[in-house]
Structures are given as structure tokens and as C-alpha cells.
Amino acid sequence: MTRFEASVPTAHASRYLQQLCKHWSHRFEVTFDATSGEVRMTGATCRFEAAPERLSLYLEGEDAAALPRLCGVVADHLKRFAFREDLAVEWREAA
Template structure:
């Protein structure tokens, strides 16, 4: 199963975790508990983990195309929510 990970360095990781899961909950199944959350898209799943220095994002999908779609969706929303931090594009591995 294709997988991709990225880290967004920020002291506001908890806030962005909650903001992302709540935002996506209007259209897809999400779950958030403590410093972890998931967003289950049709084409893949984003797993989010916050700590004091950043937000870790892992994307899992059955296909490379789905992986790219979920990655782009999560990244674009995160960068929009974090606009005050002048965020840069994420480095995915």
C-alpha cells in the first residue's frame, strides 16, 4: 500500500489537528482524540499526530493517484489554516 509522510513544524499543531478534522468532518468520516486524528477520504486516509513542535501527517492509499489526491487536499488546507506562519510547501517522503 503506497504511503507518504510529512512533518509541519509549528507550536500550534494541536490547533491545526482539530481544525483539519473538524473541517473535513462536514464531508468525510473523521476521528480526533487527544493529539491524534484521522480523515478517511474515498481515495485514502490521512493520519495526523500533534506534538509540542509539529504536526506529523501520514497518508495511506491503495493507489498512487489516491495518495497524491489526499496529500494535496490535506496540504492545501493545512497551509491555508496556517497562513499566519507564512508556511512553505511540505516535504513528503
């Protein structure tokens, strides 16, 4: 299993987590609350953890070749919801 992680500094982590989960709930199986969320996409799972000054993103799946594209999809959606902020989403492959 391949896993990518990103830690995004923001004071609005909980809001963005909930927006992302609600957005994808019409298409995928989703569970979330104010501090954590999980989106079970086709072939991958994306988890979110909200802290007071940070949103942590975790994306894992079996198809290592498809994950970088999904990282881009998650980052693009987050940036759309956070259009008032200039968020830096830098994914790194986890060991």
C-alpha cells in the first residue's frame, strides 16, 4: 500500500474538512465530524484531521501510479474551497 501525506497550515481546518467531505459524499462513502473525516474513493482512501492551525491529509491506495493524480485532485478541491487563502499543499510519500 502506498501512502501520501500533506500538512496544510490554516486556521480553518475543520471548515475545509467538512466542506470536502460533504462535497464528495454524493459520490463516495464518507464519514466525518468536526475533527476528522474519511472519503473512500475508488481504489484509494483519503483521511483528513483538523487541528487548530493545521489540516492534515492522508491518501493511501494499492495503485501507486494513480495516487499522485488523486493528490492533485484533493489539493485542487481544497484550494477551491479555501479561495480566500493561499494554501500550500505539498504532498510527500510516506515511508
